[in-house]
Amino acid sequence: MGRVARARTLRSRESARAEDLDRGRRRTGLLLALPAAVLVGGLVVFPIAEATYYSFTSWNGETAHFVGLSSYSQLLFHTTAIRQIFQNNLSVVLSIPAGLFFALTAAFLTSLRVPGWRPFRFVVFLPVALSWVVIGIVFSNFLTPGQGIDSLLSGIGLHSLALDWLGSTHTALPALLATFNWALFGINTVIFMTGLASIPPEVVEAARVDGAGFFKILRHIVMPLLGRFVRLAFLVTMISGFSGMFGLIYVMTAGGPGFSTTTLEFQIYQSAFTLGNFGQAAALGIFLLLIMLAVTFVINMIGRRKAADLW
Amino acid sequence: MVTATLPDVLEHKGGAAGPGRARSSLAGRHLVASITLLVIGVALLYPLIDVVIASFRTQGTGPFTLQYWRAVFQQIPVWHQLGMSALVTGCSVAGVLVVSVPAGYAYAKLSFRGAKIVFAVTIACMMIPVESMIIPEYSNLAKVGLVGSVLGTVLVFIGLGIPLSVFLMASYFNSLPDALVESGLVDGAGHLRIFLSVMLPLAIPAIVTIGVLEFLAVWNDLLIALLFLPIQSQTIAVGLAALQGNHILNTYVLVAGSVLSAIPPMIVYMLFQRHLVAGLTMGVHR
The missing domain is CATH 1.10.3720.10 (MetI-like)
Known part of the structure; x- marks a missing residue:
């Protein structure tokens, strides 16, 4: 009887201590997480909720009237400017594979560890440290008629290609996108280098023992295993192109000539801060968010299906 | 490098080709790869270097000058x-x-x-x-x-x-x-x-x-x-x-x-x- 009672008090003392510790852990956890949670809640989550609401109103920054889906329907069906803007965003996406192809080539050559790969990696990754303002100012100069690219092209006898790259509606977007992909080249190369380093050498060795040649190994082993890195690089570039290119556009073309280099992201700024149409800007913002979520989802689905085929 | 990496394995040609030929073709391939990297590196840096050099020349193409670099401190805060x-x-x-x-x-x-x-x-x-x-x-x-x-x-x-x-x-x-x-x-x-x-x-x-x-x-x-x-x-x-x-x-x-x-x-x-x-x-x- 006495022994049982003692055991019981021991156990309850132990469980009391465990409970204390548990409470301490929960309290400390809450304390440490609270400031970040409050700041994100107030400065990111709440504004997004507001933006969603305002996208159904006509809002000039002060008064908001409920207008239902009219901002959205305007976006989808009306002005030719909007259609141009969507096409520009599509062009951003379509320019990405070319950039990724060069980055993949560079990563592959770098991972062969040939002489000079270290300085190469340093140079290639360098634009990561440069702002869009710096890159934009440099490339605006480089692309100005009579300067950089002109003298280069004339030097190799291509006078006919010496154009006013940023001044014409036909060439401004390609020039902007070339600059954009130039800036992301380094990040993508590094992502692919990480991918190449993650491939287990045994797998490649086994294929070689089975008699597979260099290109066969490249095509059937290296590329499939790189799949998820290609997806990551594509997503990173797309996110940057859709929602991180504002500075480059602002500096290089300010969205023009006309709407030829205005993307959705840039139009949000224009709608709100030069046209004062905050309601439409909010609708565009929500629309941009939805597009990005959809693309991310689709790319992940493609990845999953490919992986399933592989196994 | 301690462990074998993918490139090591990819390059480790053995057997049939014979060590001598494998080595020379490997060296040749390395040379091509090095040169390609050099070309890509130069092409990437070219716009930056070109524009920075131009900022030291009168009107971008003339003789050497520091006028633009001095002007930065005078004209912009x-x-x-x-x-x-x-x-x-x-x-x-x-x-x-x-x-x-x-x-x-x-x-x-x-x-x-x-x-x-x-x-x-x-x-x-x-x-x-x-x-x-x-x-x-x-x-x-x-x-x-x-x-x-x-x-x-x-x-x-x-x-x-x-x-x-x-x-x-x-x-x-x-x-x-x-x-x-x-x-x-x-x-x-x-x-x-x-x-x-x-x-x-x-x-x-x-x-x-x-x-x-x-x-x-x-x-x-x-x-x-x-x-x-x-x-x-x-x-x-x-x-x-x-x-x-x-x-x-x-x-x-x-x-x-x-x-x-x-x-x-x-x-x-x-x-x-x-x-x-x-x-x-x-x-x-x-």
Whole structure:
């Protein structure tokens, strides 16, 4: 009887201590997480909720009237400017594979560890440290008629290609996108280098023992295993192109000539801060968010299906 | 290199081809690869070098001159703008670190009620484009008088910087063994004490990584500073962007100014290249 009672008090003392510790852990956890949670809640989550609401109103920054889906329907069906803007965003996406192809080539050559790969990696990754303002100012100069690219092209006898790259509606977007992909080249190369380093050498060795040649190994082993890195690089570039290119556009073309280099992201700024149409800007913002979520989802689905085929 | 890497294996030609021929074809292939890298490297740097050299020549093509570089200091308030960039960047980096590191630890090691859902919402915020929330943000901060102030600007940067930082810190703390916490508890230390004196020193590499990422994001930003700082007191990025394209200044003065503005991030890049690569490949976002 006495022994049982003692055991019981021991156990309850132990469980009391465990409970204390548990409470301490929960309290400390809450304390440490609270400031970040409050700041994100107030400065990111709440504004997004507001933006969603305002996208159904006509809002000039002060008064908001409920207008239902009219901002959205305007976006989808009306002005030719909007259609141009969507096409520009599509062009951003379509320019990405070319950039990724060069980055993949560079990563592959770098991972062969040939002489000079270290300085190469340093140079290639360098634009990561440069702002869009710096890159934009440099490339605006480089692309100005009579300067950089002109003298280069004339030097190799291509006078006919010496154009006013940023001044014409036909060439401004390609020039902007070339600059954009130039800036992301380094990040993508590094992502692919990480991918190449993650491939287990045994797998490649086994294929070689089975008699597979260099290109066969490249095509059937290296590329499939790189799949998820290609997806990551594509997503990173797309996110940057859709929602991180504002500075480059602002500096290089300010969205023009006309709407030829205005993307959705840039139009949000224009709608709100030069046209004062905050309601439409909010609708565009929500629309941009939805597009990005959809693309991310689709790319992940493609990845999953490919992986399933592989196994 | 200690372990065999993919390229080692790819290159290790043996047997049939014969060692001599394999080696020479390998050397040949290496030479081709090296030259290709050189060509790509030069092509990448060419625009930068070309424009920077032009900024030292009269009208971009004439004889050597320092006039544009002198003009930067006379025509643009670069020192004031660099000071603003340093102030805003310093405060934002400090703010993000102070709130994100403890939060990352809490989500990784100190589960509390609701932790999972709050963490998920925080992470989801990484996907939100700045432009989607910046307009209500602007009007909210305007209502409390924080538009046109350093405090308001820094707050916006902190809010935007937290999701990625918390995510990276949480995954780093997750990789540290729970046994560290348990042995601390056995020694009678409380959770706060364990975090401060055991875990925090171990997390320094990750802290440096998120510090560097945040530094580059804020120093190089245009939109937030443009909207939230007072017009007469801007960061160097906004100062330069505002002058670009209005033809008040010679473009080579702007080039000189941008080179100047790129020096601090370049130094950070050179010092912390390894941390930067680690951070960018862990959870990429820019």
